[in-house]
Structure formats: C-alpha cells, structure tokens
Amino acid sequence: MTNDTNNALDVAVLDPKEYLKGNRRIVVDTSALLEGRDGYAGGVPQMVVNCAKDLEANPLVIPKAVINELTNQTSTRRARQDPELAERANLARALVQDLLNDGLATTSFGGVDDVWADPEFSTIARVAAEIGWEVLFLTADITV
Numbered sequence: 001m002t003n004d005t006n007n008a009l010d011v012a013v014l015d016p017k018e019y020l021k022g023n024r025r026i027v028v029d030t031s032a033l034l035e036g037r038d039g040y041a042g043g044v045p046q047m048v049v050n051c052a053k054d055l056e057a058n059p060l061v062i063p064k065a066v067i068n069e070l071t072n073q074t075s076t077r078r079a080r081q082d083p084e085l086a087e088r089a090n091l092a093r094a095l096v097q098d099l100l101n102d103g104l105a106t107t108s109f110g111g112v113d114d115v116w117a118d119p120e121f122s123t124i125a126r127v128a129a130e131i132g133w134e135v136l137f138l139t140a141d142i143t144v
Contacts, residue, residue, distance in 0.1 A: 016047050019136040020054035027061040027124055028105075029139035030069040030117050033092035034085070044138070045095060048104060055104040061135075062096055063109045063124065065117040070096070 019026045028044060035043050048055065072078065073089030099105035109124050121137055128135045 020058040024134045031141040032138045035140040060105040063120040065120045
C-alpha cells in the first residue's frame with residue numbers, strides 16, 4: 001500500500017508466485033491464517049492451491065510463534081469465550097500441519113517458547129536481509 005498526495009491508500013495486487021522464486025519467501029502471520037472475512041478470496045488455503053508447485057521449491061515460512069498463537073486460540077478457555085475463533089484456529093492448525101507434512105511450509109524460524117508472532121517478524125526481516133532473502137509478510141494485522 002502506498003499513500004498518494006490525497007492521503008488515500010492505494011492497494012496493489014501482488015502475485016504470490018513472484019515471492020516463491022529464487023531468494024524470495026512468504027512469511028505467514030497468525031492473522032492471515034485466521035482471516036475469515038468475505039472478500040479475501042479464500043485466503044491462505046486458496047493461495048496454497050494456486051501456488052502448490054512453487055511452494056514445493058520455496059515453502060511458506062511459518063514462525064513457531066504462529067503455531068503457538070494458534071494453539072493458544074484453541075484452548076478450552078478461548079473456545080468458551082469465542083468458539084468461532086477457536087474453530088478457525090483449529091482449522092488453521094490442521095492446514096499448517098498438512099503444509100508441513102507435504103513440505104510446502106517450514107517452521108525454521110523462532111523458538112518453541114515464542115508466544116507472540118509479531119516480534120518474530122522483525123527478527124525474520126533482519127535475518128532475511130543478512131542471508132539475502134526478499135520477504136513478503138502475509139498478514140491481516142494492521143499493527144505489524
């Protein structure tokens with residue numbers, strides 16, 4: 001997104017396949033996995049379908065903290081507070097596990113004790129720059 005002189009945001013459509021070549025990577029945030037609003041054209045599952053061949057050579061990067069956040073969202077307490085969110089988190093966890101099993105994603109970033117994904121993104125950005133990656137952070141979170 002960019003700001004023009006009228007301070008309105010311009011939205012550019014990106015082809016995810018362009019970020020699955022060479023030294024480019026897509027890093028997935030918890031919010032992108034949980035996103036369920038209409039108008040998101042299938043979200044991460046649809047992207048996986050559209051890009052499966054490219055993901056074989058250049059898997060999605062899903063930080064360990066994202067998995068931890070999904071696990072927290074599926075707790076009994078969370079399910080009582082927000083059953084719809086807990087169900088989306090369960091579906092997202094299943095999707096991530098399928099992606100890992102099929103070699104279409106990696107969790108090579110972060111530690112098992114990392115609870116929040118947002119701080120992990122600055123670490124990933126720094127490490128990516130050090131190893132020469134260009135990254136696209138896939139998120140629905142406006143605070144990242």
